[in-house]
Amino acid sequence: QVQLVQSGAEVKKPGASLKVSCKASGYTFTDYYMHWVRQAPGQGLEWMGWINPNSGGTNYAQKFQGRVTMTRDTSISTAYMELSRLRSDDTAVYYCTIAADGSYMSHFDYWGQGTLVTVSS
């Protein structure tokens, strides 16, 4: 069965960087684009971008361009999302998710459990 297991909660100071991992299992890691979505406390879902695990190609939401970097390590079926120059409004739960039809523009069938990131001085 498909599983996306994310790294644990983190507390960061303003200006720092964070790196969240997402380990995939139950499918061929390079078959499906990996997307990242975040959710601030009490707020809605916000799409951050995707990485093509096969080629390493990326597409970031305009809001995050220049601050986000998505990478992957195919040898361990793990995707990473790094966000720099953290601000207090980056406090959120960060999710990895995949669309299992192979398209980069589709619905999200599987989600990680989420990683809570708190940005506070």
Place this chain on the structure above:
Amino acid sequence: SYELTQPPSVSVSPGQTASITCSGDKLGNKYACWYQQKPGQSPVLVIYQDNKRPSGIPERFSGSNSGNTATLTISGTQAMDEADYYCQTWDSSTNVFGTGTKVTVL
């Protein structure tokens, strides 16, 4: 940028029908999907490609999409359906989520 607007809240009595709308410019020309999210949990896909149900999603969940509005309908609503619901689509290679609707089963 493209926006999807949902009502903040919908209330429904057990056994009745809940309808949640999602409005966006010419949304009917795109695919829409819906997620259910319960407190402290990851979202779960309940409808994709306007009206398809993933395996394991009860038949009481249905969807439609026409004109500027996509609609998620929950027939015979149960207490377990109380959750936040989000619509989603794609516009110019950018993913867009709706503003979210809290469904309360009274």
